[in-house]
Amino acid sequence: MRKLTEKKIVLASHNAGKLREISELLAPFGIEVVSAGELGLEEPEETESTFVGNARIKAHFAAKSANLPALSDDSGISVDALDGEPGVYTADWAETPNGRDFPMAMKKVWDKLEAKSAPLPRTAAFCCTLCLAWPDGHDEVFEGRVDGSLTWPMRGDRGFGFDPIFVPNGKEETFGEMDPSEKNAMSHRADAFAKFRAVLET
């Protein structure tokens, strides 16, 4: 595994919620972080059908554009009774002509479960793949997940995306209700980050 010796990286994401969480996770390591948006980088098209594939696209694009190591995050929620949907297409399910609408996407997921009379608990997992890529084309990939179940109606406005309907196993609150530091200690992103730490600790 290649270690990260550079003290500055690009966060190859345009999602404000992810940027906040990843910045918090990176804070103890004394690495200067600049986001793809701050550098004016475009968003590459996510044309792969796997989290790993899309994470690689985003990290390599940013690393080459900025000539710095770049860390990307591809993530989503996989619902068991929907055969893993929306999964890698989670953001696509929220797409509207006027931008993303996550309450609409969450309702679509719940309505599909109702239409199937899916039994309770309606289990699901958030998945996260982090990819660290260097300008020379090398990369390292780290995968994480957190298991839980979906609830309805939506609860909480402290997170982002699908957080208001996801209750992690062993908890009562949704990720949307939880203290952000509690989510960030147990989430799919935290799980992947725990593996990513190995490249930071030299």
Ligand SMILES: O=P(O)(O)OP(=O)(O)OP(=O)(O)OC[C@H]1O[C@@H](n2cnc3c(O)ncnc32)[C@H](O)[C@@H]1O
């Ligand atoms: O590609 P970037 O620019 O990083 O940002 P994005 O929002 O498009 O991110 P993805 O392509 O990985 O799409 C994943 C979607 O899954 C959802 N998601 C991922 N992690 C989440 C989390 O911790 N809490 C709630 N929803 C999450 C969220 O709605 C994301 O938009």
Ligand SMILES: [Mg+2]
């Ligand atoms: Mg995306």
